[in-house]
Amino acid sequence: MSNLYIELTNFTEWLLGLVAALLDWTKLGFLSDFGDWLQTAPVVDFVSTLLVAVIFLITAMMFGLCFIWQERKTLGRFMDRRGTQVGFLGFFQNFADGIKVILKEHIVPKDSDHLLFELAIFAYLASTFMLFGCIPYSDNFYVIDVDLAVLLGIAIFAFGPFSILIGGWSSNNKFTLIGGMRAAAQLIALEIPLLLCIVSVAVLTGDLSFVGVVTWQEENIWLIVPLCIGALTFFIAAIGESERIPFDLPEAEAELVEGWATEYGDVRWGLQMASDYFRAYILCGLFTMLFLGGWAGPEFIWAEAWYLSKTFIVFFFFIWVRAATVRIRTDQILKLGWRRLLPLAVVNLLIAVALKVAGVF
Amino acid sequence: MPSDEMWINMGPQHPFNHGLWNLRVKLKGETITQAEPIIGYLHRGWEKMVENRTYSQIVPLADRLCYGSSLSWNHLYCLTAEKLFGIEAPERAKYIRVAVLELQRITSHLTWLMAVGTDLGSYTIMTWSIRERELFLDLLCKLSGARMTYNYCRIGGVRNDFPENYERDVNRTLDEFERRLRDLESLMDENEPFLMRTVGIGKMDGKTAMNLGLTGPIMRASGVDMDLRRLDPYEVYEDMKFEICTHTDGDVYARYRVRMDEMRESMKIVRQAMAEAPSGPIRVKAPRCPPKGNAVCHVEDPRGESLMYMVSDGTERPYRLKVRSPNFVNLSASPPMLLGFKISDVPAIMGVMDMCIGETDR
Numbered sequence: 032m033s034n035l036y037i038e039l040t041n042f043t044e045w046l047l048g049l050v051a052a053l054l055d056w057t058k059l060g061f062l063s064d065f066g067d068w069l070q071t072a073p074v075v076d077f078v079s080t081l082l083v084a085v086i087f088l089i090t091a092m093m094f095g096l097c098f099i100w101q102e103r104k105t106l107g108r109f110m111d112r113r114g115t116q117v118g119f120l121g122f123f124q125n126f127a128d129g130i131k132v133i134l135k136e137h138i139v140p141k142d143s144d145h146l147l148f149e150l151a152i153f154a155y156l157a158s159t160f161m162l163f164g165c166i167p168y169s170d171n172f173y174v175i176d177v178d179l180a181v182l183l184g185i186a187i188f189a190f191g192p193f194s195i196l197i198g199g200w201s202s203n204n205k206f207t208l209i210g211g212m213r214a215a216a217q218l219i220a221l222e223i224p225l226l227l228c229i230v231s232v233a234v235l236t237g238d239l240s241f242v243g244v245v246t247w248q249e250e251n252i253w254l255i256v257p258l259c260i261g262a263l264t265f266f267i268a269a270i271g272e273s274e275r276i277p278f279d280l281p282e283a284e285a286e287l288v289e290g291w292a293t294e295y296g297d298v299r300w301g302l303q304m305a306s307d308y309f310r311a312y313i314l315c316g317l318f319t320m321l322f323l324g325g326w327a328g329p330e331f332i333w334a335e336a337w338y339l340s341k342t343f344i345v346f347f348f349f350i351w352v353r354a355a356t357v358r359i360r361t362d363q364i365l366k367l368g369w370r371r372l373l374p375l376a377v378v379n380l381l382i383a384v385a386l387k388v389a390g391v392f
Numbered sequence: 393m394p395s396d397e398m399w400i401n402m403g404p405q406h407p408f409n410h411g412l413w414n415l416r417v418k419l420k421g422e423t424i425t426q427a428e429p430i431i432g433y434l435h436r437g438w439e440k441m442v443e444n445r446t447y448s449q450i451v452p453l454a455d456r457l458c459y460g461s462s463l464s465w466n467h468l469y470c471l472t473a474e475k476l477f478g479i480e481a482p483e484r485a486k487y488i489r490v491a492v493l494e495l496q497r498i499t500s501h502l503t504w505l506m507a508v509g510t511d512l513g514s515y516t517i518m519t520w521s522i523r524e525r526e527l528f529l530d531l532l533c534k535l536s537g538a539r540m541t542y543n544y545c546r547i548g549g550v551r552n553d554f555p556e557n558y559e560r561d562v563n564r565t566l567d568e569f570e571r572r573l574r575d576l577e578s579l580m581d582e583n584e585p586f587l588m589r590t591v592g593i594g595k596m597d598g599k600t601a602m603n604l605g606l607t608g609p610i611m612r613a614s615g616v617d618m619d620l621r622r623l624d625p626y627e628v629y630e631d632m633k634f635e636i637c638t639h640t641d642g643d644v645y646a647r648y649r650v651r652m653d654e655m656r657e658s659m660k661i662v663r664q665a666m667a668e669a670p671s672g673p674i675r676v677k678a679p680r681c682p683p684k685g686n687a688v689c690h691v692e693d694p695r696g697e698s699l700m701y702m703v704s705d706g707t708e709r710p711y712r713l714k715v716r717s718p719n720f721v722n723l724s725a726s727p728p729m730l731l732g733f734k735i736s737d738v739p740a741i742m743g744v745m746d747m748c749i750g751e752t753d754r
Contacts, residue, residue: 354516355514
């Protein structure tokens with residue numbers, strides 16, 4: 032149990048006790064019974080879990096928005112301009128954009144498959160928001176810490192292409208169809224090297240929970256040192272997984288308008304766009320956790336701050352790659368994924384196994 | 393049609409086409425099996441419209457043929473009209489025109505580079521070339537008072553002489569730009585993804601290019617040494633020392649290289665023309681009505697060979713004015729370039745063509 036849970040369980044007990052006391056004060060029998068039921072363990076657990084989830088969602092979304100801000104400012108500097116200027120240091124640009132997309136009209140194409148069209152985007156967003164829950168900030172601040180947390184995160188990640196494909200297909204538009212197909216092909220091609228890198232981490236640390244992986248790195252060495260090939264492969268595959276330039280083929284705006292999301296307007300589009308950054312944030316978090324020692328660091332600031340600052344630094348490299356390169360073609364991405372990243376990931380796995388067998392760690 | 397093939401309309405409103413035109417492509421998977429450019433969405437009836445204007449009224453209208461290089465069209469019109477009127481611009485005006493035309497060529501090529509950047513997905517290329525273009529827009533603005541449609545040439549000369557310290561400013565700008573051009577080139581030439589997207593794409597050999605009537609940098613990229621500044625010199629180009637930039641590969645990368653090299657050569661020409669310009673008058677008086685007859689004139693536009701054919705019936709308005717737009721011809725050569733390549737290559741191939749619908753549709 033994380034400290035967050037314990038704090039919030041105490042808070043929930045106090046809150047529900049207050050409600051129960053109020054209900055008791057009415058002197059109505061059935062309300063007093065209801066108050067008693069509120070104080071039972073399952074209800075307290077449920078409410079405290081809900082509170083944890085809400086707090087986590089809001090903090091993660093805020094950091095996701097900070098990523099958008101960071102991209103705008105840093106990319107601006109790369110391009111010799113200032114980036115957004117709305118509000119204090121441009122912090123309010125995201126909120127202005129958010130208000131704008133919320134006020135837009137909700138348009139559904141006439142010939143689209145209405146039900147799937149509406150559901151697909153929420154399936155995509157739901158998988159993104161679920162990912163938030165998998166990523167701990169420190170050993171005191173997390174939602175879940177199951178034994179296979181890393182695997183769970185990747186499994187949820189793999190859910191994305193399905194919703195993209197369904198969304199692209201149901202829009203009844205040729206651009207979205209091609210975009211959806213590209214997304215599916217690309218994500219599968221890059222997911223395998225990504226998973227193999229994670230396997231190499233699991234081989235060395237002998238653990239698939241984030242807390243375990245980070246604890247191992249705290250005790251031994253940051254995994255980027257022995258597994259530098261794997262870290263590089265993971266980094267490239269992560270850029271592809273988050274559909275960023277140079278691998279943003281699913282929404283290549285030059286040829287496919289907006290790719291699979293062409294027909295989505297209003298807040299759905301806004302959330303889809305933000306979701307790209309949330310996914311990038313999660314992948315940066317994964318990279319930090321797997322290779323950069325997560326929240327490990329000298330104790331003069333909080334562990335969470337260590338974790339977040341490392342994540343932001345990883346994202347800086349994402350932005351750097353975006354500023355320096357152009358978009359490459361689908362066939363080139365697939366070639367890169369299958370012919371370059373996969374062998375590299377296998378080599379990396381062999382190194383990990385060799386290190387383990389030789390008993391270095 | 394088999395179910396694995398489909399027609400896609402890339403346009404008239406599409407992020408990749410600069411201007412308003414439509415490229416219909418037939419895809420098998422993602423490979424292009426058929427392509428068909430459709431234009432006419434921006435047709436303004438320019439050639440008919442000018443039949444109702446006096447000769448001096450057409451000068452600012454000629455600017456509107458192309459927003460990217462308005463000065464070269466403006467100049468072409470004045471050159472053709474001078475031929476028709478039987479007058480010749482003074483020597484100084486010719487040097488000024490050459491210098492300004494080459495400045496315009498650099499801005500036009502930078503606008504093209506900006507579009508290539510967005511087409512290939514790199515906003516850094518776009519913002520950097522916009523930044524560089526601004527240097528030259530400042531120069532042209534200082535000279536003519538406008539940033540886009542300069543209305544600078546006149547029948548029989550140019551509107552005004554260089555402003556004070558203009559030669560110093562131009563040389564400073566060119567020195568600065570030479571340095572920045574190296575940065576800009578290293579952003580692309582040493583960039584593996586950029587090479588992946590351009591080398592070997594949209595190949596066209598010199599013979600096909602000639603048969604299709606291509607002109608300009610695209611033609612020169614296929615190894616054909618054709619530049620009207622050298623083959624049929626106008627103004628004072630025969631006195632200028634510069635190289636014709638050609639490339640043998642005939643692919644997108646070659647077209648990109650040709651334009652980048654041309655910017656260097658243009659800088660040389662500007663420096664020469666500024667240094668060698670004699671003093672003297674800049675404009676001669678043109679009569680109101682030309683004699684009966686016709687005149688034809690072609691120049692090397694940044695995009696290729698542009699030509700104007702003018703017929704006069706002795707009145708103050710032209711009887712007929714025909715424009716040959718380089719892009720109109722280049723665009724018709726796009727299907728053979730596109731066939732067999734992927735849909736992702738469409739922005740690369742069409743982007744380096746430097747589409748300008750204003751002159752294509754007229």
